[in-house]
Amino acid sequence: MAAAELAPSPPSGTAIARAPREGTTSWPLVDRIGYWLCWTVGIGLCLVALAIVLFMLVKGISYLRIGLLVHSPAPSQIQSQSGGFLDPIEGTLIVALIGTVIAVPVGVAIATWLSEYRRPAGLARAVESAIEITAGAPSVVLALFGLLIFAQGFLGFLSQRAATGAVYGRSFFAAGVVMAGLALPLIVSSPRAGLAQLPNHLREASYALGRTRATTIRRVLLPAIRPDISTGTVLGIGRIIGDTAIIRILLGLTLTTQPVGQVPVLGLLRGTGSTLTSYIYENSPAGEGLSPQKAYAAAFVLLAIVLALNGLVTWTTNRGPRWTR
Amino acid sequence: MPPPVRRIAVDRDPYVAPERPLGNGHATPAVNATRLRATRAPAALVRERMRVESVWLAYGENWVVRDVSLTVRQGEVLAMIGASGSGKTTLLRSLNRLTEITDGAARSGRITLDGTDIHELEVNQLRRHVTMVFQQPNPFPMSIFDNVAYALAERPGRGGRRRRRTPAIERAVSDALHRAGLYDEVAGDLDRSAMRLSGGQQQRLCIARALAAEPEVLLLDEPCSALDPISTATIEELIVSLRESVAIVIVTHNLQQAFRVADHVAFMHLGELVEYGTSEQVFDRPAMQRTRDYISGAFG
Amino acid sequence: MGRTRSWATAKTDQRVERALGALAAAVLVAIAAMLATVLIKAWPSFSHNGLRWFGPGGDVDTQLRAMAESKPLPGRSIYYFRAWPLIWGTLLTTVAAVLIALVISMLAAVFLTEFAPPAVRRVLDPVIRLLAGVPSVIYGLIGILVIAPYIDKHLISDSRRASVGYVVQLNGNNVTTAILILTLMILPIMVAISASALTSVPASWREGSLALGVNRWRTIWRVSLRTARPAIAAATVLATARALGEAVMLAMVAGGRGFAPNLLDGFTALFEPVRPLAATILQNSEGLTIPVLAHTMYAVAAVLLVSAAMLSFGGWYAKQRFQRYGVGA
Numbered sequence: 001m002a003a004a005e006l007a008p009s010p011p012s013g014t015a016i017a018r019a020p021r022e023g024t025t026s027w028p029l030v031d032r033i034g035y036w037l038c039w040t041v042g043i044g045l046c047l048v049a050l051a052i053v054l055f056m057l058v059k060g061i062s063y064l065r066i067g068l069l070v071h072s073p074a075p076s077q078i079q080s081q082s083g084g085f086l087d088p089i090e091g092t093l094i095v096a097l098i099g100t101v102i103a104v105p106v107g108v109a110i111a112t113w114l115s116e117y118r119r120p121a122g123l124a125r126a127v128e129s130a131i132e133i134t135a136g137a138p139s140v141v142l143a144l145f146g147l148l149i150f151a152q153g154f155l156g157f158l159s160q161r162a163a164t165g166a167v168y169g170r171s172f173f174a175a176g177v178v179m180a181g182l183a184l185p186l187i188v189s190s191p192r193a194g195l196a197q198l199p200n201h202l203r204e205a206s207y208a209l210g211r212t213r214a215t216t217i218r219r220v221l222l223p224a225i226r227p228d229i230s231t232g233t234v235l236g237i238g239r240i241i242g243d244t245a246i247i248r249i250l251l252g253l254t255l256t257t258q259p260v261g262q263v264p265v266l267g268l269l270r271g272t273g274s275t276l277t278s279y280i281y282e283n284s285p286a287g288e289g290l291s292p293q294k295a296y297a298a299a300f301v302l303l304a305i306v307l308a309l310n311g312l313v314t315w316t317t318n319r320g321p322r323w324t325r
Numbered sequence: 326m327p328p329p330v331r332r333i334a335v336d337r338d339p340y341v342a343p344e345r346p347l348g349n350g351h352a353t354p355a356v357n358a359t360r361l362r363a364t365r366a367p368a369a370l371v372r373e374r375m376r377v378e379s380v381w382l383a384y385g386e387n388w389v390v391r392d393v394s395l396t397v398r399q400g401e402v403l404a405m406i407g408a409s410g411s412g413k414t415t416l417l418r419s420l421n422r423l424t425e426i427t428d429g430a431a432r433s434g435r436i437t438l439d440g441t442d443i444h445e446l447e448v449n450q451l452r453r454h455v456t457m458v459f460q461q462p463n464p465f466p467m468s469i470f471d472n473v474a475y476a477l478a479e480r481p482g483r484g485g486r487r488r489r490r491t492p493a494i495e496r497a498v499s500d501a502l503h504r505a506g507l508y509d510e511v512a513g514d515l516d517r518s519a520m521r522l523s524g525g526q527q528q529r530l531c532i533a534r535a536l537a538a539e540p541e542v543l544l545l546d547e548p549c550s551a552l553d554p555i556s557t558a559t560i561e562e563l564i565v566s567l568r569e570s571v572a573i574v575i576v577t578h579n580l581q582q583a584f585r586v587a588d589h590v591a592f593m594h595l596g597e598l599v600e601y602g603t604s605e606q607v608f609d610r611p612a613m614q615r616t617r618d619y620i621s622g623a624f625g
Numbered sequence: 626m627g628r629t630r631s632w633a634t635a636k637t638d639q640r641v642e643r644a645l646g647a648l649a650a651a652v653l654v655a656i657a658a659m660l661a662t663v664l665i666k667a668w669p670s671f672s673h674n675g676l677r678w679f680g681p682g683g684d685v686d687t688q689l690r691a692m693a694e695s696k697p698l699p700g701r702s703i704y705y706f707r708a709w710p711l712i713w714g715t716l717l718t719t720v721a722a723v724l725i726a727l728v729i730s731m732l733a734a735v736f737l738t739e740f741a742p743p744a745v746r747r748v749l750d751p752v753i754r755l756l757a758g759v760p761s762v763i764y765g766l767i768g769i770l771v772i773a774p775y776i777d778k779h780l781i782s783d784s785r786r787a788s789v790g791y792v793v794q795l796n797g798n799n800v801t802t803a804i805l806i807l808t809l810m811i812l813p814i815m816v817a818i819s820a821s822a823l824t825s826v827p828a829s830w831r832e833g834s835l836a837l838g839v840n841r842w843r844t845i846w847r848v849s850l851r852t853a854r855p856a857i858a859a860a861t862v863l864a865t866a867r868a869l870g871e872a873v874m875l876a877m878v879a880g881g882r883g884f885a886p887n888l889l890d891g892f893t894a895l896f897e898p899v900r901p902l903a904a905t906i907l908q909n910s911e912g913l914t915i916p917v918l919a920h921t922m923y924a925v926a927a928v929l930l931v932s933a934a935m936l937s938f939g940g941w942y943a944k945q946r947f948q949r950y951g952v953g954a
Contacts (some may be wrong), residue, residue: 009388010381010433017444018431024842026447031842035740041729042736045816046745048809049752052767110652113645127649130656136933138870140906141926145659147913148666184652214641242760244873245903249910277762277873285769286877292770299763306758310751423836452838459836463829465848475847476837531833538838 060300098176525556773797
């Protein structure tokens, strides 16, 4: 049974054919039309996608300068004096931070409760439906509601008061809270799916050792779904960064970051400002329209951030223990 | 002291088939299998369908099938036996050119169907004449009727594409279900989802689906390996009953099954055709030592 | 390990459960309060206008301006509002974009999973994922700086402009630009979801179908796509919800006028401006201190919320129906 007994290959001179791809010449006409349609759409999509990416790349690079990243915007009709977009970048980071800080603990807690506890069952179903409605609701509606709440008199400390005593209702804090609501469904869904995929024997082993459910969750389950929590968080951040409607309604329309009052952090939270998204909107013909070049540059920075976030999502989903791979 | 290692005694004597009457309900242990049918089909009904001539098959760099030649005849069942990796499944899949869906497959040699080289036929045409049933039952997520009628709409003159339930199609579906022995069990509701059937029923549905196109050759790739013994027995009876109307090639790693259903046996090892002959020859009087070893269980 | 710490007792377990439950209930209350508030605040607008709120009747912009200036139109109440142009605009843009995107995304997903050479697939995968995450304001930027001028210069002739000039000004910001950019925006996510659903179709079905002599195209159509139907339905619902709620991008490119394109105008209707519901809220967000305007905007928001809820329900129902044969998304 030695390998030498087996003939190594066909005798020379015999034709060896490689497997052909199934040709389409024999298909009925309808199928062939569909096939070519598919190819056309596919290639078309490739071209459009690449065109968009390359266009934004080229325009962004041609208009981006380091100065833009470190200077604050200054209102001016003259291009060269209208400054950069440091403040919008600040604003984006602040809003994302507030939104995440609020949404992640709440989201993970809700995901845990929905997955592990779920009592009473009616409440669980209601919470699920509510979160799904929030996921599908337009962000303008959330912003409207947020404005309504924060314009109430007793919440005046969270923004500013106008001379007439009416509460302005727009501040970083207000925007951050509503952004948390926007990101919540995304932050809930990933850990929930992760917890559902964890095998039961993990939990049973912990209970068998005498640990309570709370300990099990804290010590075993949550660390196991760390990649899912990261994924959900990054997805939520992505959604927050990309939203303009809430910013326009809830963050006021100042170009630069304007804290209110003297207290350091609270003043910033109460203040107004802008983010990259509202900056782009303002600089496009839809807003003031003064400098589309700066809009392109800001868009490039925003895209770079989104790309980095995408990479982060891929990285976090691929590392960490996976129970069902 | 660890207990001594037990060695299983290997019987190296030529295998002798015991004579048992048909219909023995208590299936005996593996060594003694019951011949399902005592007689061979009359020679007049046996006609040659496919001929494999010096076929070599490779995936990438390895030659998986080396210089195999055999014949597939209607009126009899050809069983291909051998250990894992012997190339029998690859050879089976080359008979309906299913090897082509894998990139990097290469071949040499000639396979003909009724005298025509199968590589000159249009591949989908070929696959309607040479159909295949797989190891895992794979009914489509549709109703039973739609499953069996699936390949039917392709044949010209067999009912239109639009009208799903022409009398011609319904007749073809019920014919196929009858031939597969499934009709009585599902006749009540053909619109039931095929996924709700049991494993054995699903496999018979796959056989019915393959038969619906009235193929010349039916290829079976270990059809019973995922089934329980009762379903297996049913399908083996079915196979034997079909051999008059369709040429059947069955790949099996279950020697007893081959013993039960086959008329001709091809034993492959590491890609080579070690022995090819009638089942009496191969099981009772194997010519090669390797065949003898395999049949007696020395390896595999 | 011998010492039991205080938080390891069963009583703590109960407390934790109650705390988490309370948190979930609080979130539920907040969301329910939002729904209730929007509906309550919307009520005056609906009660003053009745069902005719949804109908046509004059220029929306004039009505909104009247509310903003607290000067009611002659012979009408201050609440007078006829939202039909906004609803029509929303319907046109959303339905057209989703239909076009559905067809294109199915073909593109089939191309990606079946016919595309591996190199193309490797490049396109991350690109599509990137495009799915691009903020809508950037799509709006492309629309307003690239597409709109192009359409303005090349596709709208002067005669066309003149033919409707007495009613409305035509420029590059119109319903066609809106549909184009909206389609572009929802395509990546639909392609991504459809493609991943197609790749998770069990290979045994594909092989089985090929082995029966059914060619590759029909195999895809009759087996793979059919199996992927729940996922495609879910993707469509997601995309429609996104299109419905899109305010910023549409405010940038759709034309900003509450105008109802008149299909009787023929091809010219393609170039007439619209302003969908969500964009209307955005553009009037500064006037929310005026009660009447606020009520009207809440009414618009209520319509959007109810539509989103109905979409969710429709998606759930479609999923139930497609799962009849035991294959889920």
